[in-house]
Amino acid sequence: MYSTSDQQHLNQLTSSLIKNESAQSPAAEADAIRSVIRYHDWRYYVLSEPVITDRDYDTLFQRLKDIEASHPELITPDSPTQRVAAGLTEDFAQVAHLASMLSLENSYNAEDVADFDRKVRELTGAEKIEYCVEPKFDGSSIALVYENDQLVRAATRGDGTIGEDITMNARALASIPLSAGFSKLGIYRIELRGEVIIKKEVFEKMNQDRKELSLKTFQNARNTASGSLRLKDPREAASRGLEAILYHISYAVDRDGKNLIGTKLHSHYGNIELLNENGFKTPIRDMKVCKTETAIESFLSEWETKRHTYPIETDGMVIKVNDLNMQDRCGSTSHHPRWAIAYKFAAKQAQSKLIDVEYQVGRTGAVTPVAKIEPVPLAGVTISSISLHNADFIKEKDIKLGDTVIVERAGEVIPYIVGVVPDLRSGTEEEIVFPTECPSCHNTLVRPEEEAVWRCDNAECPAQAEERIIHYVSKDAMDVDGLGRSIILELKENQLLANIEGIYELDRAKILALKGWKEKSVNNLFNSIEESKDRPLWRLLNSLGIRHVGITTAKDLSKHVQTIFDLEGMSVENLTHIEGIGPKVAQSIFDFFSKEGNVHLLKKLKEYGVNTENRPEDALAKNNKLQGQTFLFTGSLQQFTRDRAKQLVEENGGTLLSGVSTKLNYLVAGEDAGSKLSKAKAIPTIKILTEDEFLAMIG
Numbered sequence: 001m002y003s004t005s006d007q008q009h010l011n012q013l014t015s016s017l018i019k020n021e022s023a024q025s026p027a028a029e030a031d032a033i034r035s036v037i038r039y040h041d042w043r044y045y046v047l048s049e050p051v052i053t054d055r056d057y058d059t060l061f062q063r064l065k066d067i068e069a070s071h072p073e074l075i076t077p078d079s080p081t082q083r084v085a086a087g088l089t090e091d092f093a094q095v096a097h098l099a100s101m102l103s104l105e106n107s108y109n110a111e112d113v114a115d116f117d118r119k120v121r122e123l124t125g126a127e128k129i130e131y132c133v134e135p136k137f138d139g140s141s142i143a144l145v146y147e148n149d150q151l152v153r154a155a156t157r158g159d160g161t162i163g164e165d166i167t168m169n170a171r172a173l174a175s176i177p178l179s180a181g182f183s184k185l186g187i188y189r190i191e192l193r194g195e196v197i198i199k200k201e202v203f204e205k206m207n208q209d210r211k212e213l214s215l216k217t218f219q220n221a222r223n224t225a226s227g228s229l230r231l232k233d234p235r236e237a238a239s240r241g242l243e244a245i246l247y248h249i250s251y252a253v254d255r256d257g258k259n260l261i262g263t264k265l266h267s268h269y270g271n272i273e274l275l276n277e278n279g280f281k282t283p284i285r286d287m288k289v290c291k292t293e294t295a296i297e298s299f300l301s302e303w304e305t306k307r308h309t310y311p312i313e314t315d316g317m318v319i320k321v322n323d324l325n326m327q328d329r330c331g332s333t334s335h336h337p338r339w340a341i342a343y344k345f346a347a348k349q350a351q352s353k354l355i356d357v358e359y360q361v362g363r364t365g366a367v368t369p370v371a372k373i374e375p376v377p378l379a380g381v382t383i384s385s386i387s388l389h390n391a392d393f394i395k396e397k398d399i400k401l402g403d404t405v406i407v408e409r410a411g412e413v414i415p416y417i418v419g420v421v422p423d424l425r426s427g428t429e430e431e432i433v434f435p436t437e438c439p440s441c442h443n444t445l446v447r448p449e450e451e452a453v454w455r456c457d458n459a460e461c462p463a464q465a466e467e468r469i470i471h472y473v474s475k476d477a478m479d480v481d482g483l484g485r486s487i488i489l490e491l492k493e494n495q496l497l498a499n500i501e502g503i504y505e506l507d508r509a510k511i512l513a514l515k516g517w518k519e520k521s522v523n524n525l526f527n528s529i530e531e532s533k534d535r536p537l538w539r540l541l542n543s544l545g546i547r548h549v550g551i552t553t554a555k556d557l558s559k560h561v562q563t564i565f566d567l568e569g570m571s572v573e574n575l576t577h578i579e580g581i582g583p584k585v586a587q588s589i590f591d592f593f594s595k596e597g598n599v600h601l602l603k604k605l606k607e608y609g610v611n612t613e614n615r616p617e618d619a620l621a622k623n624n625k626l627q628g629q630t631f632l633f634t635g636s637l638q639q640f641t642r643d644r645a646k647q648l649v650e651e652n653g654g655t656l657l658s659g660v661s662t663k664l665n666y667l668v669a670g671e672d673a674g675s676k677l678s679k680a681k682a683i684p685t686i687k688i689l690t691e692d693e694f695l696a697m698i699g
């Protein structure tokens with residue numbers, strides 16, 4: 001759009017205009033200001049790299065307005081001041097598109113894409129086809145018409161044939177050039193297709209601001225974009241942070257009405273370059289010309305991950321035949337073009353109905369509301385219950401019983417409720433009333449200051465005891481195989497198990513007398529319980545359910561004591577001297593060991609033969625080959641199990657991470673590695689290893 005020397009010139013012109021150095025005629029000054037404003041608009045809205053302060057920009061803009069106010073004859077239709085005309089628009093007029101806006105057929109996997117490629121090759125008779133692959137923006141579609149280089153019309157998609165004239169609002173969007181140099185190419189009339197979007201960040205900020213002003217927040221960026229485009233007041237529309245991205249030329253003719261697509265314009269990629277050079281915002285940096293199916297596939301899979309961090313909402317990718325004559329040979333059905341296909345990302349949002357809310361008491365007494373929803377499939381799993389976190393969350397999201405809720409699940413994240421759809425309320429929805437007493441022991445719930453959760457502080461609460469036992473026996477804790485949640489509940493109901501120490505006091509004969517239990521199953525259970533007495537100290541530390549103490553902290557702690565009872569006398573300050581322990585964690589360890597009941601439990605466990613010592617044979621690291629290095633495993637491993645892999649890292653003094661981040665040094669990728677691999681590839685400091693390479697590292 002602007003060459004380097006153009007830019008230097010415009011930067012100099014800007015500073016001399018700001019300093020008000022040269023005395024020139026109003027016409028010349030208005031011209032100069034217009035040219036620098038256009039340039040700064042381009043830098044700001046298209047490149048997102050402004051080189052002028054807001055204040056200087058406003059000063060110049062105001063000066064231009066002043067000149068035009070005293071010399072109305074100097075106003076040009078493409079003057080930046082004419083973007084937002086004063087006054088409100090009438091109802092939107094209906095206008096016919098120059099070329100129909102068809103929708104795209106969808107594809108969901110590699111086979112669909114291969115099918116599409118086969119059909120295209122059949123239709124064109126070509127052996128190899130070049131495709132353009134680009135993100136599919138989740139916004140509101142628009143069509144812009146330029147005539148003789150001037151923007152003359154903007155329309156919504158409408159029904160694809162007839163849309164609504166939103167020219168006034170489109171002119172208010174600074175990312176849409178009011179004029180462009182198409183005539184240099186002999187193009188007289190041209191129609192461009194694009195999407196009006198709101199960046200994720202802008203959308204969030206807008207909702208925050210609205211919340212502060214007690215205005216209703218917007219549900220999603222796409223609806224907000226399409227709603228904003230149809231606002232009656234262009235000033236309001238312009239204030240919504242809308243941006244237009246242009247990704248297609250659907251029509252181009254010369255002065256005689258002769259079609260130029262395929263003759264003057266040759267490729268889709270070339271068209272996008274042309275738009276880019278003319279100052280339009282385009283997906284050019286995010287599109288790729290792919291010559292093989294493998295190239296398409298890997299670009300698509302790259303985007304499955306990339307889209308989460310991409311600043312604009314996307315709901316998939318678009319694969320287009322690059323050559324415009326080939327496109328023409330493919331043609332269109334009445335519904336969709338045969339030369340393009342949308343590739344949809346795995347669904348991440350779904351709607352369902354909130355049927356009920358249940359309240360679960362955790363092992364620390366925290367009462368968590370859990371939404372029971374009508375089962376809904378989402379990204380490969382069926383979801384029927386979702387945490388509502390706490391009372392504040394329910395209030396903040398204004399969730400009512402009977403509401404239609406939007407459920408989201410992204411990647412490996414636990415599903416969560418994004419919000420409700422108030423428009424779908426029937427009036428029969430009911431407020432969710434948070435209980436005042438514990439659903440298990442009926443103790444009055446308390447809410448400690450600075451905390452969002454209500455807690456049952458009854459030390460004897462059966463629900464908490466139950467959760468503590470479940471946690472104690474779990475895989476990452478004492479790993480008591482064969483003592484799962486349902487058996488714990490069964491034993492508890494039969495008054496055979498009430499607390500953690502009770503595991504080691506179980507009565508063999510009484511369990512055998514229960515329905516369904518046989519000699520063998522009882523033996524298995526007792527063997528597992530016996531085995532659990534011989535666990536390394538960190539497992540015991542992790543099994544106690546001390547707040548903020550998980551596996552990592554438990555391991556850090558276990559390295560620094562001889563016996564678990566050493567922790568009993570340690571002050572908060574001393575605890576913070578242990579590597580990896582911050583003040584919050586230290587306080588909670590201190591609190592735990594200050595309670596007599598907890599120390600009593602540990603003494604009992606010791607009495608029953610449970611290991612409470614830091615034994616040399618349990619030392620996690622046998623050597624320090626991987627000292628200071630972090631690892632993550634992904635894909636299906638052939639030479640060892642996940643557990644063995646983790647053990648190998650620890651034995652060699654390395655650390656395991658749970659996700660890809662800049663803290664990660666090595667990603668060991670097995671077969672069919674997915675999103676973690678593509679994410680790691682995007683971070684240059686992460687080394688990707690095969691299983692063999694990893695084994696070679698540890699010898």
Ligand SMILES: [Zn+2]
Pocket residue numbers: 361438439440441442443456458461462463464
């Ligand atoms: Zn309770």
